[in-house]
Amino acid sequence: MTDGVIGFIGLGLIGGSIARGIKRVRPDIKILATMRTRSRLEKAKQDGIVDVILDGVDGQLKQCDIIFLCTPVEYNVRYLKEISPYLKENAIVTDVGSTKADIHQAVRELHMEHCFIGGHPMAGSEKTGYENSTDHLLENAYYILTPTPASRPEDVEAMVNIAKLIGSIPLVLEPDSHDQIVAAISHLPHIIASSLVNLVQAKDKEGEPMKRLAAGGFKDITRIASSSPEMWEQICMTNTGPISNMLEAYMDSLQQIHTALSQKDSHAIYQLFDQSRAYRNSIPNASKGLVEPDYSFTVDIVDEPGSISTLAVILSARGINIKNIGINHNREQGEGALRITFYEKSAMDAAWNQLKKYNYELIL
Numbered sequence: 001m002t003d004g005v006i007g008f009i010g011l012g013l014i015g016g017s018i019a020r021g022i023k024r025v026r027p028d029i030k031i032l033a034t035m036r037t038r039s040r041l042e043k044a045k046q047d048g049i050v051d052v053i054l055d056g057v058d059g060q061l062k063q064c065d066i067i068f069l070c071t072p073v074e075y076n077v078r079y080l081k082e083i084s085p086y087l088k089e090n091a092i093v094t095d096v097g098s099t100k101a102d103i104h105q106a107v108r109e110l111h112m113e114h115c116f117i118g119g120h121p122m123a124g125s126e127k128t129g130y131e132n133s134t135d136h137l138l139e140n141a142y143y144i145l146t147p148t149p150a151s152r153p154e155d156v157e158a159m160v161n162i163a164k165l166i167g168s169i170p171l172v173l174e175p176d177s178h179d180q181i182v183a184a185i186s187h188l189p190h191i192i193a194s195s196l197v198n199l200v201q202a203k204d205k206e207g208e209p210m211k212r213l214a215a216g217g218f219k220d221i222t223r224i225a226s227s228s229p230e231m232w233e234q235i236c237m238t239n240t241g242p243i244s245n246m247l248e249a250y251m252d253s254l255q256q257i258h259t260a261l262s263q264k265d266s267h268a269i270y271q272l273f274d275q276s277r278a279y280r281n282s283i284p285n286a287s288k289g290l291v292e293p294d295y296s297f298t299v300d301i302v303d304e305p306g307s308i309s310t311l312a313v314i315l316s317a318r319g320i321n322i323k324n325i326g327i328n329h330n331r332e333q334g335e336g337a338l339r340i341t342f343y344e345k346s347a348m349d350a351a352w353n354q355l356k357k358y359n360y361e362l363i364l
Contacts, residue, residue, distance in 0.1 A: 004029055004030070004065040004066070005029070005030045005031075005032065005063045005064050005065055006019075006022065006029060006030070006031050006032070006064060006065065006066045006067075006068065007031075007032045007033065007054075007061050007063075007064035007066070007067040007068065008031065008032070008033040008034070008035075008050075008067075008068045008070055009033075009034060009035075009057070009067065009068065009069050009070060009071060009076075009079050009083070010034075010035050010068075010069065010070035010071035010075075011033045011035045011040065011041065011044055011050070011070065011130050012035070012070060012071075012128060012129055012130055012133070013124065013127065013128050013129060013130070013132055013133050013137070014070055014096045014121055014123075014124070014133075014137075014138075015033075015068060015070030015096065015130075015133075016044065016049070016129075016130040016133025017121075017123075017133040017134055017135070017137035017138055017166075018068060018070075018096070018121070018138065018166060019031055019033070019044070019049050019050070019133075020047075020049055020133055020134060020135035021135050021136070021137075021138060021139075021165070021166030021167065022162070022165060022166060023048065023049050023135070024135040024166075025165050025166070026165065027048075030051045030052070030063075031049065031050050031051050031052075032050070032051065032052040032053075032054055032060060032061070032063065032064065033050045033052075033053065033054060034053070034054035034055065034056055034057065035071075035130075038053075040129065040130045040131065041053045043130065043131070044130055057079065057082040057083055057086065058086070059086055060086075061083055061086040061087070062086050062087070062088050063088070064088065064091055065088070065090075065091060065092065066091070066092045066093075066094065066158070066159075066162070067083060067087075067091065067092070067093050067094070068094055068095070068096065068119075069093070069094070069095040069096070069097075070095070070096050072097075072234060073095075073097040073098075073099060073102055073103065073234060073238050074102075074234065074238075076095045076097055076103055077102060077103060077106040080093070080103075080106055080107065080110055080112060080116075081110060084110060084112060087115060090115075090152075090155075091115060092115060092116075092117060092155045092158060092159065093112065093115050093116045093117075094116070094117050094118065094119045094159060095118055095119055096119055096120065096121055097118075097120065097238075098120055098182060098186075098235055099179055099182070099235060099238040099239040100118045100120070100146050100175040100176075100178050100179055101175060101176070101179055101238065101239065101241075102238045103118060104116075104118060104146070104148065104175045107148060108148075113148040113149065113150035113151070114148075114150045114151070114152070115155070116148055116151070117145055117146070117147045117148070117151050117155055117156060117159050118144075118145065118146035118147070118148075118175060118178075119143065119144065119145055119146070119159065120143070120144040120146070120178065120182075121138050121141060121142075121143045121144075121163075121168060122141050122142040122143070122144060123137055123138050123141035135166075136167065138166050138167060138168045139166070139167035139168070140167065140168075140169065141168050141169065142168065142169050142170075142171050143163035143166075143168035143169065143170050143171070144171050144172075144173055144178055145159050145160065145163070145170060145171070145172045145173070146172075146173055146174065146175040146178050147172065156172065160172070179239050179241075179242045180242045180245075180246075182239070182242075183239055183242035183243045183245070183246045184246050187235060187236065187239060187242075187243050187246075188243060188246045188247060188250060189224060190224050190225070190227060190232055191236070191243070191247065192250070193221065193222040193223070193224045193225040194222075194225045194232075196221075196222055196225075197222050197225045200214065200218070220294075223294065256268075257269075257272060260272075294341070295323075295341060295342040295343070295344060295345050295347070295348040296324075296339055296340060296341035296342065296348065297339075297340060297348065297351075297352060297362050297363060297364050298338060298339045298340075298362070298363045299311065299338045299339075299340065299355065299360050299361070299362055299363075300338075300360070300361040300362075300363065301338055301360065308325070308338065311338070311355070311360070312325070314354060314355065314358060315351050315354060315355075318350065318351075318354050320342075320347050320350050320351050320354065321342070321343060321347055322340060322341070322342060322347075322351075323341045323342050323343045324339075324340070324341040325338065325339070325340050325341070326338070326339055327339075
C-alpha cells in the first residue's frame with residue numbers, strides 16, 4: 001500500500017491494536033472508525049489513531065480500501081449486510097473473529113466472496129477495550145488469513161502485507177482448517193480447564209482441602225478457566241462442530257487411559273507421559289498463540305518480614321512493572337516461595353536478570 005484509507009467497525013482491544021500498529025509505521029494512512037462508545041473514539045482521535053469518527057455505517061466508507069470488522073462474531077455478520085452498499089470497487093472486507101465458519105457462510109449468502117478475506121490475529125489479553133490496546137500487541141503473533149475461493153490474489157497479498165506491517169506473522173489457511181486447529185489448541189483446552197475446575201469443586205470436601213492444595217500445578221494448568229464466560233460461550237456456539245469432533249477424540253483418549261489404569265498397564269501409562277513430554281518440549285516458545293502466554297517465574301526466598309518489599313524495591317528501581325505477586329504454598333514441583341507475573345516477556349526477562357544480580361534463586 002503506497003497510500004490508502006482503512007475503516008474500522010469496532011475499535012476495541014484487537015481493532016485498536018491493529019489501528020495503532022498501522023499508524024506507528026504508516027501515519028499517512030487515513031483511518032475511519034465507528035463503535036458504540038463515542039468517548040473511546042474521541043480518545044482514539046486525540047491519540048492520533050483515528051482521523052475521522054463515523055456516526056455509524058454510512059457513505060464515508062466508500063473511501064475505504066480495507067474495512068476491518070472488529071466486533072463480536074454475531075455482530076460482524078450483521079455489519080456485512082450494512083456495509084455492502086458502501087463498498088468502493090476492489091475494496092477488501094476482513095474480520096478479526098476467532099471462528100470462521102459463520103462469517104464465511106454469511107459472505108456466501110451475501111455474494112461477497114470476491115471482496116472478503118477472513119482474519120484472526122492470534123493474540124489477546126485478559127483486559128479489553130481500546131484503552132488497553134497497544135501498537136505492539138500483535139507483534140510476533142500469528143495472523144491467520146482465510147480467503148474465499150473467489151478472493152483476488154492481490155487482495156490476499158495486501159492483507160499479508162498489512163499483517164507484516166504491524167509485526168505479525170501471516171499464515172493463509174482454509175476456513176475449515178482454521179476452525180479445526182483452534183478447536184484443538186484453544187477451544188478444547190478452555191473447556192477441559194473449566195470442566196476440571198468444576199470437577200474439583202464438586203468433589204471437594206468440607207473445609208475445601210482440594211482448593212487449599214490447588215495452588216501449584218493444578219492452578220497453572222487451569223489458568224485459562226478464568227477467561228470471560230460470555231466470550232467463550234459465543235466461541236463454542238460458533239465452532240460447535242469442530243469442538244465436538246475434538247472433544248469426542250479427547251474422550252476416546254481418556255477412555256484408553258482409563259483402561260490402561262484398570263489393567264495396570266504400566267507401559268501404556270509411561271508412554272502417555274513420555275510421548276506428551278517429548279511433543280510439548282518440541283513446541284517453540286517464541287511466538288504468541290491462542291492461549292495467552294504466562295510471563296512468570298518463582299523466587300526462592302525466606303518467608304520473613306520485609307523480604308517481599310525488598311524484592312519489589314529492586315524491581316521498581318529499574319522501572320519493571322509487576323502484574324501480580326503472590327505466595328506459593330504448594331511447592332511439590334520445586335517451585336519457589338514467591339510467584340511473580342509480568343505483563344510482557346521483556347519485563348520478565350529484565351526482572352530475571354536484575355534479581356540474578358542480587359543472587360536470588362529463580363525458577364521458571
